[in-house]
Amino acid sequence: MKVKVLIRVILIFSIFQVFYYQPVKAEEVLPSWNEGSVKEKIITFVETVTDPENPGYIPPEDRIATFDNDGTLWVEKPIYIQIAYEVYRIKKIVEENPDLKEIEPYKSLYDSNTEYLAGLDDETIVWLFNSHKGTSEKDYEKEAGDFLEKETHPDFKRPYKELTYLPMVELIAYLQENNFKVYMVTAGETGFVRSISEEVYNIPVENVIGSFALYEFKESEGKTEIVRGEIAAFNAGEGKPANIELFIGKKPVFAFGNSDGDFEMYQYTADNEYPSICLSLHHDDLDREVSYDEGAEEVLKFAEEKGWIIVSMKRDFKRIFLFDN
Amino acid sequence: MKVKVLIRVILIFSIFQVFYYQPVKAEEVLPSWNEGSVKEKIITFVETVTDPENPGYIPPEDRIATFDNDGTLWVEKPIYIQIAYEVYRIKKIVEENPDLKEIEPYKSLYDSNTEYLAGLDDETIVWLFNSHKGTSEKDYEKEAGDFLEKETHPDFKRPYKELTYLPMVELIAYLQENNFKVYMVTAGETGFVRSISEEVYNIPVENVIGSFALYEFKESEGKTEIVRGEIAAFNAGEGKPANIELFIGKKPVFAFGNSDGDFEMYQYTADNEYPSICLSLHHDDLDREVSYDEGAEEVLKFAEEKGWIIVSMKRDFKRIFLFDN
Numbered sequence: 001m002k003v004k005v006l007i008r009v010i011l012i013f014s015i016f017q018v019f020y021y022q023p024v025k026a027e028e029v030l031p032s033w034n035e036g037s038v039k040e041k042i043i044t045f046v047e048t049v050t051d052p053e054n055p056g057y058i059p060p061e062d063r064i065a066t067f068d069n070d071g072t073l074w075v076e077k078p079i080y081i082q083i084a085y086e087v088y089r090i091k092k093i094v095e096e097n098p099d100l101k102e103i104e105p106y107k108s109l110y111d112s113n114t115e116y117l118a119g120l121d122d123e124t125i126v127w128l129f130n131s132h133k134g135t136s137e138k139d140y141e142k143e144a145g146d147f148l149e150k151e152t153h154p155d156f157k158r159p160y161k162e163l164t165y166l167p168m169v170e171l172i173a174y175l176q177e178n179n180f181k182v183y184m185v186t187a188g189e190t191g192f193v194r195s196i197s198e199e200v201y202n203i204p205v206e207n208v209i210g211s212f213a214l215y216e217f218k219e220s221e222g223k224t225e226i227v228r229g230e231i232a233a234f235n236a237g238e239g240k241p242a243n244i245e246l247f248i249g250k251k252p253v254f255a256f257g258n259s260d261g262d263f264e265m266y267q268y269t270a271d272n273e274y275p276s277i278c279l280s281l282h283h284d285d286l287d288r289e290v291s292y293d294e295g296a297e298e299v300l301k302f303a304e305e306k307g308w309i310i311v312s313m314k315r316d317f318k319r320i321f322l323f324d325n
Numbered sequence: 326m327k328v329k330v331l332i333r334v335i336l337i338f339s340i341f342q343v344f345y346y347q348p349v350k351a352e353e354v355l356p357s358w359n360e361g362s363v364k365e366k367i368i369t370f371v372e373t374v375t376d377p378e379n380p381g382y383i384p385p386e387d388r389i390a391t392f393d394n395d396g397t398l399w400v401e402k403p404i405y406i407q408i409a410y411e412v413y414r415i416k417k418i419v420e421e422n423p424d425l426k427e428i429e430p431y432k433s434l435y436d437s438n439t440e441y442l443a444g445l446d447d448e449t450i451v452w453l454f455n456s457h458k459g460t461s462e463k464d465y466e467k468e469a470g471d472f473l474e475k476e477t478h479p480d481f482k483r484p485y486k487e488l489t490y491l492p493m494v495e496l497i498a499y500l501q502e503n504n505f506k507v508y509m510v511t512a513g514e515t516g517f518v519r520s521i522s523e524e525v526y527n528i529p530v531e532n533v534i535g536s537f538a539l540y541e542f543k544e545s546e547g548k549t550e551i552v553r554g555e556i557a558a559f560n561a562g563e564g565k566p567a568n569i570e571l572f573i574g575k576k577p578v579f580a581f582g583n584s585d586g587d588f589e590m591y592q593y594t595a596d597n598e599y600p601s602i603c604l605s606l607h608h609d610d611l612d613r614e615v616s617y618d619e620g621a622e623e624v625l626k627f628a629e630e631k632g633w634i635i636v637s638m639k640r641d642f643k644r645i646f647l648f649d650n
Contacts, residue, residue, distance in 0.1 A: 061529060137570060181531075194574050204386060205574035206506075214558060215567035217589055224596040226570045232557050233539055242540035245462060245551045247572065249519050249530035264542055271549040 029174050032167040032319040038279075038311050042171070045277045049253065050178050056275040060179040064250050066209075066240075066265060067172065068257035069186035069193060072281050073201060075153065075163040076258075077290045079117045082188045084160070085147045086128040087117060114154075122234060129189045129211060129231045137191055137215060137226040145195035158323060161196050166324075167317045168281075171256070172201055180254065183207045185244060187236035187261060191228070209247045211235040236261040241268035252276070258283070260298045266308050278308040285314040288324070354499050357492040357644040363604075363636050367496070370602045374578065375503050381600040385504040389575050391534075391565075391590060392497065393582035394511035394518060397606050398526060400478065400488040401583075402615045404442045407513045409485070410472045411453040412442060439479075447559060454514045454536060454556045462516055462540060462551040470520035483648060486521050491649075492642045493606075496581070497526055505579065508532045510569060512561035512586060516553075534572045536560040561586040566593035577601070583608070585623045591633050603633040610639040613649070 033039045049058040070076040090109045093100065100106040105124055108116065132140050148161040156163060172182050184203050186193055190210035197203040214229040235243050241264050244252065255262070255269040258281040266278040280299050284291050293300060303310050313320065358364040374383040395401040415434045418425065425431040430449055433441065457465050473486040481488060497507050509528050511518055515535035522528040539554040560568050566589050569577065580587070580594040583606040591603040605624050609616050618625060628635050638645065 190571070190574075206572070208574070212571060215570050217563040217566040217593065219589065219592050219596075222592070222596060224566065224593045226567065238542040241542040241549065242551065245540050246515075246537060247531070249515075249533070264544065267544050267547070268542065268549045271544075271547060 030167065030170050032170055032317065034316055034318045036316060038309060038316045041277070041309060042279070045254070045275065046175065046178050046180075049275055058253055058274045062250060062253065062274065063175075063178070063180040064248060064252045065175050065180045065182045065254035066185040066244060066252040066256070066269070067168070067182065067203075068259070068262050068265070069184050069188055069210075071258040071283065072256055072262075073164055073168050073184070074160075075156070075289070077118075077283075077292070078114045078154065080188070081148070081153075081160050081163070082192050083117055083120060083125070083128070084151070085144060085192070086131070087112060088147065088151065089143070090128070090131070122236075125187075126211070126231050126234055129213065132228050133213070133230060135228050137228055140228060141191050141195040144192045148196050156321075158321075161200055162321065162323060164200050164322075165281075165313075165317070166319055166322050168256075169201060169322075172203065175254065176202065181207065183209055183244075183248065183252075185235065185240050185265060186210045187234065187239075189213070189231075209235060209243050211239075212243075238264045240265040244268065255279070256281070257299075259295045261295075263298055263302075266299070266306070270306065270308070278306075279311050280308055281311045281313065284312050285317070285320070287314075288317075288320050289313060355492065355495050357495055357642065359641055359643045361641060363634060363641045366602070366634060367604070370579070370600065371500065371503050371505075374600055383578055383599045387575060387578065387599065388500075388503070388505040389573060389577045390497075390500050390505045390507045390579035391510040391569060391577040391581070391594070392493070392507065392528075393584070393587050393590070394509050394513055394535075396583040396608065397581055397587075398489055398493050398509070399485075400481070400614070402443075402608075402617070403439045403479065405513070406473070406485050406488070407517050408442055408445060408450070408453070409476070410469060410517070411456070412437060413472065413476065414468070415453070415456070447561075450512075451536070451556050451559055454538065457553050458538070458555060460553050462553055465553060466516050466520040469517045473521050481646075483646075486525055487646065487648060489525050489647075490606075490638075490642070491644055491647050493581075494526060494647075497528065500579065501527065506532065508534055508569075508573065508577075510560065510565050510590060511535045512559065512564075514538070514556075534560060534568050536564075537568075563589050565590040569593065580604070581606070582624075584620045586620070588623055588627075591624070591631070595631065595633070603631075604636050605633055606636050606638065609637050610642070610645070612639075613642075613645050614638060 030039055048054050048056045051057055067073055070080050087109055094106050094110045101110055105127060149159055152159055153163055175182050182203055184193060184197060188210050190208055190212045193210055194205040194208045197205055197208050211231060211234045214232050216227045216229050218225045218227055233239055233243060251272055252269045253272060253274050253276045255265050256279045257265060269276050269278050280303060355364055373379050373381045376382055392398055395405050412434055419431050419435045426435055430452060474484055477484055478488055500507050507528055509518060509522060513535050515533055515537045518535055519530040519533050522530055522533050536559045537557060539557050541552045541554050543550040543552055558564055558568060576597055577594045578597060578599050578601045580590050581604045582590060594601050594603050605628060
């Protein structure tokens, strides 16, 4: 008799497990975010669009989320991390070929200080990206990955790849758990970011959309190689929605950036038949990171009017880096 | 008492459903394929790479499958379906602007016969793709989708979008069920194929890699638009592995094509640390479709030496089209 009762209990418990829906408690998600209206808006958005009973429901295949990288997912000051890499590399090349010291832009880049590098124009940035032309893509990504692992940030004294914002990494995971397809949409070069995107953000390489070079295919006796060609598109500003169309073919419903380079991505995302949400990270935490409005003036000015959400690092991030206490 | 018994039966049945693993029988998969060594090789490959105990196991994130489209997933004779669309459109434009009749390539395209259109050079094809420059991408895909739905094939007398090979559609589904990420890698233009890729192949638009134009973003009073620019890459031959790297960043382990335009995609796929399989569809079924070797001479010549599998439509396809009896 007792055995029968036990079996019945086990059976009922098993059924219960199958049919009982366990709602995720709000305080369990996004643990490195402070409670407040921003966190609440994010969670409400996700709960709304994933609820089949809600008129705002979005089917999983259309849950496209796009994140900027520099200043949104990782540190962009005092200079973009990719610029730090490119100049590190150019300096090594100049040391091996001293004649280049007299030739621009090698000369300026070799003699550069932080202020100069922080103000590089797009043309010089594209020149730097193009300096890898003819390199095997595999070698390039290996070199980039090594740099990000071994070289350290001048202020934080940590390897560059540790300078990712923990609350943002949590947000990516939260969206993925809710069947969003998370893409990175960055002005950085695709291969550069692919070298670490899976490891540090859990964003698969096929979901990285950056400034991109066309490639060439080489083959010799069965051994194949992909070689870098010229940069075909610089992925900032108007380039972001343009390349979102090229690589995804769907409009995002969730966009997160931090600068005026994300303005058009927000415009595109907001012009949506589905519910959508645009968020912009405001660097206002001098104690824990750095504080600046430069480069984000237009977004900060128009956010309220357009319904874009300004995320304050100071107010909304409980913890910034994984290495923080 | 009877109710109690019924409840117990329901409980036990429910438990059974949860724990009973239903293996898929070999004869249930790929029902439109004839039994034989080709079908067996495909199934063995999939079973090998999805078995965690097998040394040839491939983790799901690296199960990249790439399919050519024209002549592989749908009919490519007497002319490529996209060429039929482009010329249909050019003829309408010329009729509305008779002066164009005197200007090349309008003149030749307007006066064209099938033989001429079957032999168009890549330059003219790219000119045709570029003729959509300045069009809204949305309008372009709508027009392409309408054409494929409403216009009929000269021989089969069926709407173009019905001219997909049923065994190939089954193969895509079989790979997807086994957690492969299936991409289309076609010389056709990305937007053209995206207009029907989800509907007819269950390939999401973000997995379509074709010849591609760069886009422009326009915005006015909150309304946004993506507008077509110039073709930046023609996705055939060496272009296929190059653009696989650009859009996926991973090497395929499964490649299926039908012509010499897929040769480099096979080379790239075969040069793999993982197990890989390359298949090429041979159009050898004059009774049910059409029979030709032209354009596939190199693949047919080297297949055996390279271990690429020639799939005979006559021998390996039990049924070709959904509308076949």
